Amino acid sequence: MRGARPVKGRYRDLRSAANAVLIAVMFAIPWIRIGGDPLLLLDVPARKFHVFGLVIFPQELIYLWALIAIMAVALFFFTATLGRVWCGWSCPQTVFTDVFAGLERRIQGWTGTSRPRKVAAWRVVATHAAWLSLSFLVAFHMVGYFVSPYAWIARIESNTLGAGVGFLGALTAITWADFVFVRQSFCRFLCPYARFQGVLFDRDTLVIGYDTERGEPRGKRSKTTGDCVDCGLCVQVCPASIDIRDGLQLDCITCTQCIDACNGVMTRIGREPGLIDYRALSSLEEGRPARLVRPRTVAYGTLLVASLALFVVLVGARIPVGFQVFHNRDALTTVLPDGRLGNSFEVRLENRGGEPRRYTLRLEGAPAGFELLGETATIDLAPEQSLRTHVFVVAPIDELHADGRELQFIIEPLDGAHSALTRGARFLSPADANDA
């Protein structure tokens, strides 16, 4: 539980403000509805993903993959330019570790950066109670991205929580253990992003660096000419247990704590702040300013713009209704009492929009004598409704020809909201059915 020594400073204030905004956004999103639809909900049981006004059905996972690809390319781009800005400023592991440590300090009565010599038992209990309450809130809102919080409330009201209680309880316990015991060890030993970020860095990437030329030789103020007084504060405040004076290290999550700590020291001893600061290896080791425009950032930036443009095109070309036709495998062919042959089909429809729709289903271009039976004149679909219905196509058995059995099913909105959609299927003879 004993984390890094806390620090005060400009970056600490900025990060606290950023934490407050990020937590407010993270907790608010599951509750927000637009036109009755969740803003962001990955509803796996209902097989619907609500993503900022777009409702994605399982047949349209290309949109979800496109969004994931955009986020991955954005991560590449920002890592190549700004280093581990995600880790230091917006990763939930960093944000909530900060908040948990802050709660501990407040409840246990720290003075500045000092832990009280003895902490009363009630304060320890109160700290864990506060941690568990916050862990529950975090767990509840994390689950809220998959199960709407309104659904949880409905379950509580109807007393049907069932296994949900155990699930939320387990997630609360994992969250509590993570932010109380694991903390930034997660970044060092478990996070995959930390492992591959090295390949995204180059000498112009913004990192947190120590100005060796200015700081060395380090030592007591009266005995050396370097600006570093070797107080060790930058190491004490580092959650990754790094001595940044040893050079850039992969474990650095750019949390800026060492910048604030060192700036405080420099101000106290009357020297210029910025001995540790945001800078690139190019400026630290070659004395030249970092370049933003370079092959790597141009490549990632172009890829990011292209993937965003592709996503916009995909959404623009999106078909507002899902329409599929399958043979009903339980009854491929049937001979009717009047001697005609019948094929049963399952028609699957999805209204992917927020408006109710009314459709008509018909057969087009079929040879003479083919007939579509079933509820096809008007098919009503509520917003986001998925529907499966069965229809029957009958044909005179004596006039079946191998080359005249291709069917075209047409679905058309009665209000003309979009153009008609066509799906093909083959009318099966008993011989085809035996082969199938």
Ligand code: SF4
């Ligand atoms: S070296 Fe500085 S920025 Fe990096 S993790 Fe440690 S304190 Fe944070």
Ligand code: SF4
């Ligand atoms: S906080 Fe600054 S002065 Fe103190 S040891 Fe670190 S770099 Fe040197």
